[in-house]
Amino acid sequence: MNWYRGDCHVHSVLSHGGELTPEQLAADARAAGLDFVATTEHNTVAGHAAWAELGASNGDSDTGDGDLLVLFGQEVVTHTGHWLALGLEPGQLIDGGYGVRDEVLDRHLAAVHRVGGLCVAAHPHAPYPSGTFMYPYEGFDVVEVWNGPWTSDVPWQADNEAALAEWGRSLAADVHRGRWRPAIGNSDTHLAGQIGIAHTVVATAELTAATILDGIRTGRSWIAGSAEVWLDFNAAAGPRHAGIGELLDTEGAPAVIRAQVRGVPGGTVTVHTERGLAHRATLPASGSDVVLWQTAAAESGFVRVEVRHADGQMAALSNPITLV
Incomplete structure (x- = not known):
């Protein structure tokens, strides 16, 4: 097994608040020591085509110059929480126009699972409208317990601590039942200098979309605040x-x-x-x-x-x- 570093929650100018182009994000990802990224724009898959123009692939090959694998995904923004759909087919859009009371989430999770993708509960304790995750974790594959910098001068400090504590408390019962949900960490990049803070380090035999997703799915991974750790x-x-x-x-x-x-x-x-x-x-x-x-x-x-x-x-x- 080799260890590969990647950031699975990245936004470009195609998302609200994003200030970087896909080309700039790719350059910053390489500079941050990352081996893979996932394009996860808010309720759009326009990023798929943008990254494809860079030579990106969601299949068994990497980007054109051979040093950065790009996974196709989406941040699904619903009325009562956000989640990441990772490993989507090119152009596959997941609906986000619903809330927890609509009871339609399961069929959208199923659409991701049908193509071998992962469903990630994103920043479950984010302190803004629609950001707090109100859905049960049942049906989700992974929980994002670390989102953005873990620093005391931003609200995410308490949010990350709360997400980690919630996930940590559930492990005992989940491990005992033989089905626990791995943790993942991402930057939720919108601005310059954010990518890779934090990121997930995955153990796989090779750097492909299938092996990276499998490594995340099975929890053969750890989270780092930077490539220096x-x-x-x-x-x-x-x-x-x-x-x-x-x-x-x-x-x-x-x-x-x-x-x-x-x-x-x-x-x-x-x-x-x-x-x-x-x-x-x-x-x-x-x-x-x-x-x-x-x-x-x-x-x-x-x-x-x-x-x-x-x-x-x-x-x-x-x-x-x-x-x-």
């Missing part, structure tokens, strides 16, 4: 190993949790289980270290990690590893 998180029980999004059969043996972090000077690494915060470690001034912790499947049905900067802002967070 690196996280390698895994668990082992004897000779058996598992990585992010995978299941580790411990066969009753202790599970050793290992998190290798780079790029977060003086930061903090925390390990979370169904019982909440289980372990904390401080990173050195270099920002690089390996954190080890031991548990057992009887104590922890899953483990996940968060990495925060010295000021408390998020630097990286992972999807869980399931322990049995």
Whole structure:
């Protein structure tokens, strides 16, 4: 498996508030160290044709110069919440003219699933009209728990913390039932300098639309605040190993949790289980270290990690590893 960085919530001048052309977005994505992006304009798929003119592909090949894969998608803006449709067919438009009381959401989710796409609950705690997500997560594949910069001088600080807390609380029951929804992080780019803050790092064998979507769908991914941050998180029980999004059969043996972090000077690494915060470690001034912790499947049905900067802002967070 290789790790590929991508931003699946990006707006150009084709969306309200967008100030960049697709060409500018592509250049900024490369400069930010991204391997893939998704075009997700508000209730329009005009971005599909615009990106196609750049040589972009939603299939098994990447863009014309071979260094940026572009997924076709849409931000579906409804009266009572926004969601991302990722992996759409070229020109496929998803209706957003409804609210939670209309009870029509399921058929629109089904239209995305029929073409192998993903449905993502977007910025569920956004504090503006229609932005707060009022639908149940049932039927959605992924939850966007990190949207935009995780900084205290913008309202998204509280929104991201609330989205992460809500998702984190649901993991215990969802993992126990064998069906949990992965977390994703995106920039929701509208302006210059925003793309990649945050983004999702996906493990796949190759860089294609199908493999990226599958990696996100199965939770083989973690979220980074920038390309300067690196996280390698895994668990082992004897000779058996598992990585992010995978299941580790411990066969009753202790599970050793290992998190290798780079790029977060003086930061903090925390390990979370169904019982909440289980372990904390401080990173050195270099920002690089390996954190080890031991548990057992009887104590922890899953483990996940968060990495925060010295000021408390998020630097990286992972999807869980399931322990049995």
